[in-house]
Every structure is written in C-alpha cells, then in structure tokens.
Amino acid sequence: MAATVSDREPDEIASIREAVRALCAKFPGEYWRALDRERGYPTEFVEALTKAGFLAALIPEEYGGSGLTMRAAIGIMEEIQANGCNGAACHAQMYVMGTVLRHGSPAQKARFLPLIARGELRLQAFGVTEPTSGTDTLSLRTTAVRDGSEYVVNGQKIWTSRIEHSDLMLLLARTTPREQAKKRTEGLSVFLLDLREAKGLTIRPIRTMMNHATTEVFFDDVRVPAENLIGEEGQGFRYILSGMNAERILIAAECIGDAKWFIAKASSYANERVVFGREIGKNQGVQFPIARAYAQMRAAELMVQEAAALYEAGRDCGAEANMAKLLAADASWAAADMCVQTFGGFGFAEEFDVERKFRETRLYQVAPISTNLILSYLAEHVLGLPRSY
Numbered sequence: 347m348a349a350t351v352s353d354r355e356p357d358e359i360a361s362i363r364e365a366v367r368a369l370c371a372k373f374p375g376e377y378w379r380a381l382d383r384e385r386g387y388p389t390e391f392v393e394a395l396t397k398a399g400f401l402a403a404l405i406p407e408e409y410g411g412s413g414l415t416m417r418a419a420i421g422i423m424e425e426i427q428a429n430g431c432n433g434a435a436c437h438a439q440m441y442v443m444g445t446v447l448r449h450g451s452p453a454q455k456a457r458f459l460p461l462i463a464r465g466e467l468r469l470q471a472f473g474v475t476e477p478t479s480g481t482d483t484l485s486l487r488t489t490a491v492r493d494g495s496e497y498v499v500n501g502q503k504i505w506t507s508r509i510e511h512s513d514l515m516l517l518l519a520r521t522t523p524r525e526q527a528k529k530r531t532e533g534l535s536v537f538l539l540d541l542r543e544a545k546g547l548t549i550r551p552i553r554t555m556m557n558h559a560t561t562e563v564f565f566d567d568v569r570v571p572a573e574n575l576i577g578e579e580g581q582g583f584r585y586i587l588s589g590m591n592a593e594r595i596l597i598a599a600e601c602i603g604d605a606k607w608f609i610a611k612a613s614s615y616a617n618e619r620v621v622f623g624r625e626i627g628k629n630q631g632v633q634f635p636i637a638r639a640y641a642q643m644r645a646a647e648l649m650v651q652e653a654a655a656l657y658e659a660g661r662d663c664g665a666e667a668n669m670a671k672l673l674a675a676d677a678s679w680a681a682a683d684m685c686v687q688t689f690g691g692f693g694f695a696e697e698f699d700v701e702r703k704f705r706e707t708r709l710y711q712v713a714p715i716s717t718n719l720i721l722s723y724l725a726e727h728v729l730g731l732p733r734s735y
C-alpha cells in the first residue's frame with residue numbers, strides 16, 4: 347500500500363501496528379471463512395487479542411490497562427480490519443468500559459476495570475436499541491423500577507451484539523416515565539448487568555447477512571442490584587451519548603482498515619489477472635476506480651485522525667467523530683464495491699474473502715448510527731439548519 351497517515355506515526359504506534367499484524371497473520375482467511383459458514387464466534391482470535399492486551403488499550407494504567415492514546419487504539423482496530431480479520435467480534439470490549447470509567451463511582455471502577463483490563467470480565471454487550479424505538483433512543487420502553495436495594499427490569503432489546511460472549515452488559519433503561527421526567531433527555535439510567543447471575547433473561551440469536559453475534563433480548567423481572575447503577579439515576583442518556591464519540595472514531599478506523607484491505611486486494615489482483623493478453627490493471631477503467639477508492643480512503647483517514655486528536659486533547663469532537671464515521675463508512679463501502687468489480691466473477695467466490703468483507707463492511711452504513719442520522723446531526727448542530735425530526 348502506498349503512503350498513508352500510519353507512515354508518519356510515532357514508533358510506539360508503529361510497533362503496536364506491527365504486533366497486531368503479526369497476531370492477525372495467525373488467523374488467515376480460512377479461519378474466518380469457516381466461522382462465517384457456521385456463524386461461529388472467533389473465540390481464539392478474541393482470546394489472542396485479549397491476552398496481548400490490545401482490548402484494554404484505553405483502560406488507564408492505574409486500573410491495569412495499557413493506558414494508550416486513542417490514536418494507538420485506532421491503529422489496533424484499523425490493522426485488524428486491514429489484515430482481513432473482523433474486530434466487530436470484540437471492538438466493544440475496548441470502548442463500552444468508557445461509561446464506567448467516566449461515570450462510575452470509585453468503588454465501581456476499582457471493582458470492574460482491573461478485571462476487564464485482564465480480560466477476566468468481558469464487558470462487550472450494550473443494550474440501547476429496541477425494536478419499537480429504533481434510532482429514537484428517548485422513546486425506549488424497557489423499564490427499571492426500584493424495589494428496595496434492587497431495580498427490576500422489564501422489556502426488550504434488539505441487536506444486542508456479543509451478549510452470549512460477555513459477562514457484563516451495559517443496559518439503558520427508563521427509570522422515570524417519560525411524562526414525569528423534568529427534561530426530555532432525563533429519566534433513563536445506565537446499569538451494569540451481571541449476565542452470569544441474571545435471572546429472567548431470554549436471549550435469541552438473530553441470523554444476519556454477515557457473521558455477527560447479535561441477538562434480541564427479553565427481560566422478565568430481571569433484578570439488578572442498585573449498586574450496579576452507573577452514575578446518577580435519570581442521567582443515563584447523557585452517559586451513553588458521551589461514549590459515542592469513542593465508538594464512532596474506533597469504528598471509523600475499522601472502516602479505514604477495511605478500505606485498505608479492499609484496495610490492496612484489488613491492486614494486487616489487477617496486477618496479476620490477465621485478460622485479452624494483458625493485466626486488467628493496465629485498463630484505466632479498472633485502475634481509476636482503485637485510485638479513486640484510495641483517494642477517498644486517504645481523505646477519510648485524515649478526518650479519523652483529526653477526531654482522535656481532538657478526543658485525546660479532551661476537546662469537543664462530536665462533529666469530527668460523526669464525520670469520521672460517515673466518511674470512513676462511505677470509503678470502505680466504495681472500496682468494497684470497487685473490489686468486487688475488479689475481481690469480476692471471482693469477487694463472488696467465497697475463497698477470495700472479498701464477498702465476506704463486502705458483507706461485513708456494509709453494516710457501517712447503518713450501525714452504530716446510520717448515515718442519515720449523522721447528516722441530520724451535522725445539518726442541525728454544525729450548520730444551524732432546522733431540526734428535521
């Protein structure tokens with residue numbers, strides 16, 4: 347691959363990237379293809395990343411994490427994707443803990459973060475989305491009602507990913523009825539639900555177009571100790587929002603990694619495949635789309651770096667994190683489409699991994715936030731246009 351931002355990174359990040367590449371080399375295409383066929387979870391891959399400490403990148407050293415910067419963390423996620431692997435199986439382990447780190451009590455941080463950092467506790471499930479509310483999070487219907495020293499949870503979540511491979515779940519539920527909340531954005535609370543002991547949970551896997559361990563979850567009088575409430579009751583929406591920038595930046599980095607994978611794959615195929623007695627890459631009709639995808643990826647990569655730099659400096663990065671996610675998801679999808687076209691019929695054959703990665707990267711136009719909602723955010727909050735919904 348030609349020069350990219352990663353060539354100018356400090357040595358520390360370069361060596362992290364190299365270590366991730368070495369780890370990913372042990373999980374080649376055949377590994378992912380076999381799992382994809384049976385919709386299996388990449389347990390060995392996730393264990394290897396955990397053991398190497400990569401998933402604890404953003405946990406401060408005082409809690410046993412690696413205490414790395416956001417730019418180092420995006421290096422990790424990007425390399426995973428650029429090397430043909432799929433970080434969606436575990437990316438949330440890196441950022442869901444941020445809610446505990448930023449809003450948890452000292453006792454909660456001391457209790458959970460060191461175990462999460464060591465990989466002894468997996469916190470990679472978060473339940474926000476519900477079937478009836480969709481993107482309109484403030485309309486969610488799952489309730490948590492205080493009963494003595496516990497809360498009792500009833501309701502339903504959908505698209506709760508990795509819950510079957512998680513010990514804890516970050517749960518957003520309504521604690522004050524909407525009409526009684528002082529403000530529109532109040533009345534929701536965040537809990538850490540211990541899945542190992544929770545009773546009354548029903549989990550149903552949802553089979554999706556790509557291998558993604560996602561589920562729907564039903565709560566029937568599930569009891570959560572009040573000590574597992576994170577921060578103040580009623581402020582949960584604000585806490586969840588504050589974690590979204592990290593999530594968007596990291597997922598944008600994954601999209602950049604995907605785009606790099608598609609571009610590298612297409613370039614080498616176009617150099618090798620001979621049709622009409624010459625390499626297909628000699629045709630501008632083949633090389634221009636690859637070059638365009640590369641330029642698009644590089645532009646998006648700059649926005650991801652900009653968002654990460656602002657995040658690290660503790661500055662407001664809402665607009666940049668959203669734009670990074672939007673541009674990177676567009677870049678990876680454009681690169682995916684270009685790659686299938688470059689491969690011709692072989693783009694559809696399982697053995698080249700192109701169709702698998704094509705299906706996997708499509709998700710990021712929709713989740714964790716859909717492109718339309720980012721555009722609405724930019725229109726309203728950055729450009730001052732009227733709210734459209």
Ligand SMILES: Cc1cc2nc3c(=O)[nH]c(=O)nc-3n(C[C@H](O)[C@H](O)[C@H](O)COP(=O)(O)OP(=O)(O)OC[C@H]3O[C@@H](n4cnc5c(N)ncnc54)[C@H](O)[C@@H]3O)c2cc1C
Pocket residue numbers: 471472473474475479480481482504505506507508554558560709712713714715716717718719722734735
């Ligand atoms: C594989 C997968 C894994 C996921 N994992 C998780 C998870 O772990 N935890 C979790 O909580 N959620 C998860 N999600 C949910 C994801 O965040 C949502 O799917 C996403 O936010 C979109 O919400 P929705 O599907 O309800 O779409 P809807 O809100 O129903 O929207 C449908 C379409 O309408 C558009 N739309 C809606 N309102 C507007 C508007 N006002 N203006 C313009 N367009 C609009 C949207 O952009 C979208 O294209 C996951 C989803 C998938 C598919």
